[in-house]
Amino acid sequence: MSGSATLIGDAQAEISAGAPGYRALVCISLGGGADSFNMLVPTDASSYRDYAKRRGDLALNHNELLPLRRGDSEGRSYALHYGMREVHELYSAGKVALLANAGPLQGPVRRPGSARMPDLSHSDLIARWHHGTADRRSHSGWAGRVADVLADCGWQDRIPTNISMSGRNVMQLGACSAAANLQSSPYQQRSGLPAGVDFSYVNEQLAERAISAGRPGGVRRKTRLLDKIETESRLIVEDAVADTPEFKTRFAPDSFSTDLEQVARIIAARSRLGVRRQMFFVHFDGWDHHHKLLENQAMLLPILSRGLAVFRDALIEHDAFDDVTTFTISEFGRSLESNGSGSDHGWGGHHIVMGGAVHGGRIYGHYPHLANGSPLDIGGGVFAPTTSTEEYFAELALWFGIPASQLQYVLPNISAFYSPSSNVPPLGFLA
Numbered sequence: 001m002s003g004s005a006t007l008i009g010d011a012q013a014e015i016s017a018g019a020p021g022y023r024a025l026v027c028i029s030l031g032g033g034a035d036s037f038n039m040l041v042p043t044d045a046s047s048y049r050d051y052a053k054r055r056g057d058l059a060l061n062h063n064e065l066l067p068l069r070r071g072d073s074e075g076r077s078y079a080l081h082y083g084m085r086e087v088h089e090l091y092s093a094g095k096v097a098l099l100a101n102a103g104p105l106q107g108p109v110r111r112p113g114s115a116r117m118p119d120l121s122h123s124d125l126i127a128r129w130h131h132g133t134a135d136r137r138s139h140s141g142w143a144g145r146v147a148d149v150l151a152d153c154g155w156q157d158r159i160p161t162n163i164s165m166s167g168r169n170v171m172q173l174g175a176c177s178a179a180a181n182l183q184s185s186p187y188q189q190r191s192g193l194p195a196g197v198d199f200s201y202v203n204e205q206l207a208e209r210a211i212s213a214g215r216p217g218g219v220r221r222k223t224r225l226l227d228k229i230e231t232e233s234r235l236i237v238e239d240a241v242a243d244t245p246e247f248k249t250r251f252a253p254d255s256f257s258t259d260l261e262q263v264a265r266i267i268a269a270r271s272r273l274g275v276r277r278q279m280f281f282v283h284f285d286g287w288d289h290h291h292k293l294l295e296n297q298a299m300l301l302p303i304l305s306r307g308l309a310v311f312r313d314a315l316i317e318h319d320a321f322d323d324v325t326t327f328t329i330s331e332f333g334r335s336l337e338s339n340g341s342g343s344d345h346g347w348g349g350h351h352i353v354m355g356g357a358v359h360g361g362r363i364y365g366h367y368p369h370l371a372n373g374s375p376l377d378i379g380g381g382v383f384a385p386t387t388s389t390e391e392y393f394a395e396l397a398l399w400f401g402i403p404a405s406q407l408q409y410v411l412p413n414i415s416a417f418y419s420p421s422s423n424v425p426p427l428g429f430l431a
Contacts, residue, residue: 026326031199032288035334036350050370083302086309100365101348103385104134115384125331130170144174166283168207180233240269249314264314293342322356336381348385
């Protein structure tokens with residue numbers, strides 16, 4: 001028996017004994033590297049002054065921002081972009097938390113300038129987020145390894161734990177599990193905005209590379225398995241969803257909201273499907289804003305905000321909001337400083353977590369000081385993360401029901417940031 005199979009086998013009794021009922025994770029991937037310095041803006045006098053000075057022509061006016069009632073542990077205050085009214089309301093209601101300055105790290109940043117900067121390319125940082133580890137490359141992703149741990153536990157045998165609405169991706173590839181691909185249409189720029197790179201296509205290419213990096217003789221076999229699972233799962237899901245009553249909640253016609261509506265319908269059919277755990281991947285493209293950042297964000301952030309709120313309403317309609325945690329990822333945050341009309345590739349970025357189990361109305365992690373000379377600034381307003389992807393994903397995996405004893409398998413570098421034997425959660429944003 002392989003090492004991973006032994007770990008999975010040892011976990012089965014622990015998972016089955018007293019694990020909670022249905023739970024789902026919904027990952028929203030903002031493709032292109034979302035500029036989150038205009039999503040979450042510091043507003044106390046000194047911090048806003050630093051922000052405005054370094055953002056230059058990209059800075060938002062203080063009086064058009066949506067102030068948050070609760071700041072951070074340092075006493076700094078914050079506000080959201082004016083186009084995120086729904087997220088602002090959810091934050092005020094305690095149903096949304098914000099995670100500041102997260103990204104891939106090889107180890108904790110213990111002193112100024114000690115962070116080892118990765119290649120700030122799209123493909124490299126997408127791979128690091130999806131693999132769930134920054135210090136090594138694997139042939140699987142962290143969500144796929146979560147599904148490996150849950151495999152053969154008797155919870156579900158009709159469809160996989162992982163479901164993608166946006167094609168194959170590295171994140172949901174497991175060593176001994178596969179994802180259902182329910183993408184409804186061929187790859188396209190899903191935001192409808194013109195862009196030079198289709199990042200949903202990049203996701204598929206990275207997945208193909210991960211598959212082909214395995215044992216040569218197993219590539220064709222694994223590809224056939226993926227094809228078979230995708231075909232069979234689509235038929236099963238479509239049959240179950242067809243019997244689900246229409247939502248009273250109305251989703252917008254944009255492709256992002258359409259994907260979220262399909263996720264909500266699958267969750268509503270959870271009893272028919274006989275599932276207890278599901279992980280969804282939704283890709284929302286169009287965030288590569290080297291140019292016209294202000295105009296593009298004025299269009300995209302309201303789509304994101306409204307989509308999350310309507311998704312929340314649909315889950316409540318089917319008594320599932322408390323059982324679903326929705327979270328954002330993006331390959332990188334962007335540079336604080338302007339390139340003339342947009343921002344360039346960065347590193348750490350800010351993220352949204354929504355759900356009934358979320359300890360919301362708070363900012364987790366550490367928002368960097370934005371003044372020139374900040375110890376986290378590696379140049380041009382590119383900031384080293386202060387929260388690792390491992391800590392972010394460990395919080396989600398533990399809530400999902402993965403035993404602490406299996407975190408090392410799911411996230412191989414987790415011990416560099418968090419002790420799996422700890423009785424304190426990695427970040428604390430989930431109940």
